[in-house]
Amino acid sequence: MAAKRDLLAALREKAKITDRGIRKRREKLQRLVPIPTDIATYILAHRAGVPIRRFLDDATLASVSSWEAQLAQKESRQQAATPTSPRGVSAKHV
Numbered sequence: 001m002a003a004k005r006d007l008l009a010a011l012r013e014k015a016k017i018t019d020r021g022i023r024k025r026r027e028k029l030q031r032l033v034p035i036p037t038d039i040a041t042y043i044l045a046h047r048a049g050v051p052i053r054r055f056l057d058d059a060t061l062a063s064v065s066s067w068e069a070q071l072a073q074k075e076s077r078q079q080a081a082t083p084t085s086p087r088g089v090s091a092k093h094v
Contacts, residue, residue: 004038007045007055015048032074039067 011022026040035043042064046052053061 003055007050007052008041010050010055011041011045011048014050015044029071032078033067033071035067035071039064043068043071 008019008022012018015021017025022041022044025044026037029035029040029043030037042052042056042060046064046068052064056064
């Protein structure tokens, strides 16, 4: 449990965000894919450059990797589905 607290502290430090910022970013990921809350937090930490291997066991790291792959696939599909204008501005914001 202390390792997970330490991971959160490392994420806050590395990303320069508060607990509220972590929660908002985590919810954004969970809107794309129904990721468990702890796994979403670990993905955020990994993306921020926190060495999550120091804090998590091998089984949890494997789970994070699997969920990260699903999330990346969903993000790439979503990005490909967003049409852009010739100026590169998203058509849905024009």
